[in-house]
């Protein structure tokens with residue numbers, strides 16, 4: 097399972113990278129805005145900075161919603177760095193653009209996916225990644241994990257190579273449950289990765305080991 101961090105915050109990306117388990121980064125316009133990054137040049141430079149920190153894929157989202165605009169923006173983003181994955185919304189023009197990018201060998205991440213039907217369409221269009229937003233489904237009393245399970249079944253039935261990127265992860269149990277269901281990737285906040293470390297028995301056990309080790313007189 098690949099671990100991506102869902103942020104545009106360079107400190108947090110660095111911290112996750114230092115842990116040694118980071119496989120990539122996902123961003124979106126809201127996350128970029130949260131960091132106060134504005135203006136085309138600054139935004140493109142920020143993507144480059146992220147690519148320099150991590151070795152893996154970095155999703156950069158288009159904001160155009162028409163086919164020509166998505167293609168223009170996506171091609172520009174893809175040229176920026178070899179690690180850039182063009183993030184395209186699940187809309188009709190987006191599906192057309194996914195097919196266009198796929199035919200041209202440009203890697204994509206289909207975002208804002210909330211149903212198995214949308215995920216099927218994204219795979220048919222040749223998306224590299226599909227991003228079902230499980231946390232936002234949970235927020236409206238719908239089972240986000242069920243969607244991950246349904247997409248896994250459909251993709252396995254037909255051997256689709258599109259990777260399931262479980263997005264809108266909110267906590268560690270989302271990560272663990274997505275792993276159990278066979279999601280290829282998870283993207284979440286730093287806390288969802290750090291949380292995997294924690295267990296009170298580990299802390300209690302370590303304290304005891306260290307206390308007993310004092311008798312070694314090292």
Ligand code: G3P
Nearest residue numbers: 102122124231232263264
């Ligand atoms: O990057 C897309 C997705 O992960 C957004 O998550 O927490 O805003 O629902 P969230």
